[in-house]
Amino acid sequence: MRLQVILGIVLVMGAKLTLPQYLAQPNSLRKGFYAESCPELEKIVYNVMREAVQARPRDAASILRLFFHDCFVQGCDGSILLDDEPGFQGEKGAVPNKNSARAFYVIDFIKSSVEAFCPGVVSCADILALASRDAVVLTNGPYWDVFLGRKDARKGSLSLANSSIPNPASNLTTLVSMFQAQGLSSEDLVVLSGAHTIGFARCTNFKQRLYNQSGTHKPDPNLSFPALLEMKKGCPPFGADNNTHSLDKSPFLFDTSYFEGLVQRAALLNSDQVLQSTIGSPTTSLVESLANDQTAFFDKFPLAMIKMGNISPLTGSKGEIRRNCRVRN
Ligand code: HEM
Structure with missing residues (x-):
């Protein structure tokens, strides 16, 4: 098994899969999910990220952290991006995020650029996953294929954001x-x-x-x-x-x-x-x-x-494709 993993190949129920494919399996996220519905997607995300990081280098780190804070709270479903509204307190006000989570405007900008090309097709959760990979690439880190197909949550959880995101004082x-x-x-x-x-x-x-x-x-x-x-x-x-x-x-x-x-x-x-x-x-x-x-x-x-990007995504008929990442449709 070890050798197979080193070679990047694992055997799952008789089918040969590369390790990233294997990791992407359980929730049926996949590479190229938007290949036909939004072929320019990855280029658009990368270009906006490049401009943002050139202008404000810290934004790369801030975007990468947003993805972590999204995935650890009810899965990678774009819930962190929701603004508070009457009757709904979102995750932005949770202790780990308040005065700390930042660069939401970059996601807004990517979303509106993507909507101009392929309206109503690409989820905010997937945009955040792609932008995080690009944040790493733009700071000289490694590239990987992002598995896509997440939908956006219709709610967030302030209490889960307070309890599921680790505190820096933790042992x-x-x-x-x-x-x-x-x-x-x-x-x-x-x-x-x-x-x-x-x-x-x-x-x-x-x-x-x-x-x-x-x-x-x-x-x-x-x-x-x-x-x-x-x-x-x-x-x-x-x-x-x-x-x-x-x-x-x-x-x-x-x-x-x-x-x-x-x-x-x-x-x-x-x-x-x-x-x-x-x-x-x-x-x-x-x-x-x-x-x-x-x-x-x-x-x-x-x-x-x-693996982190695979935490409980909403797929298929669950969730929605938000038009604006800050508000439910
Ligand atoms: C292991 C548990 C973790 C703890 C306790 C933790 C905690 C923190 C804290 C306290 C900050 C500074 C926030 C502030 O002072 O405003 C921070 C920043 C950051 N965290 Fe983590 N973190 C953890 C794991 C992760 C993971 C898994 C990722 C991404 C994969 C990540 C990405 C980042 C990045 C990129 C920053 C800098 C953000 C910026 O400059 O805006 N962290 N983290």
Whole structure:
């Protein structure tokens, strides 16, 4: 089996499938879903993403995170994109998203460009999945074929957004079980956390790590990066909650610096550091090997993204194709 997986081939009920095809199976998402109904789709998404990222480089990270926050709350169904309306409180106001989830305007822009070519055909959930892949590609990360065919939810869940998206103060046991609840393994947890190779966090989310952390996770006092002093300067013990710091030393480049930082006990977030410094955890060796092996990271990340993108999509007659990603039809 191991050799077959290495070769990218698995045998499922007698049928030979590539690993990405196998991962895409359960919910019948597929590559080329819009090949006939919207042939220009991927070009449109890529072009808007390229312009957005050129103008505001952080948008790549922000879009990638939106996809994670979408998929972890009732599946990858575009629910995070819904605005609040009278009688409906959406996910944007949940603790992990409030003052934090951003770059919604990029999805709006992609959606209106796509609607101009093929109205009423492409879901917001699929647009977010494609835009996330392009966010990775545009920051020099790996390319993969995105499996498509998701429909959009007609509701979101504020309470699930508050309970299902992991908190940066979580320990490793909690992170592993929250990922398991979504059908993702501890290896997926480590690999997907590698998304923190791009982007920023607010002081409120790493203050505890700077001033109040003990044991093996404590930041190395001899840190070269991110220099502890520099981190503390922008994030004092009180106030300045919305000041930001990059999650690794190259916040606009998809590379192995994030994992290198973890090995140096220099992670910005507690939830990142615990992947490496929890004593006796098998995640430690994976972090260490990814820190030294960009090829392995670039092989594993797409597979983990495909798996995450497969969380409970609405397909077939379920859900709808929203005309505007912010509101139900
Ligand atoms: C393992 C559990 C995770 C936790 C606890 C976590 C937590 C966080 C936090 C606290 C921030 C900073 C938010 C802020 O301060 O405003 C952040 C940023 C980010 N997260 Fe995660 N995250 C996790 C996993 C992931 C995954 C799986 C992905 C994507 C596959 C991801 C992608 C990102 C990106 C790209 C950013 C930067 C966003 C920006 O600059 O706008 N995270 N994360």
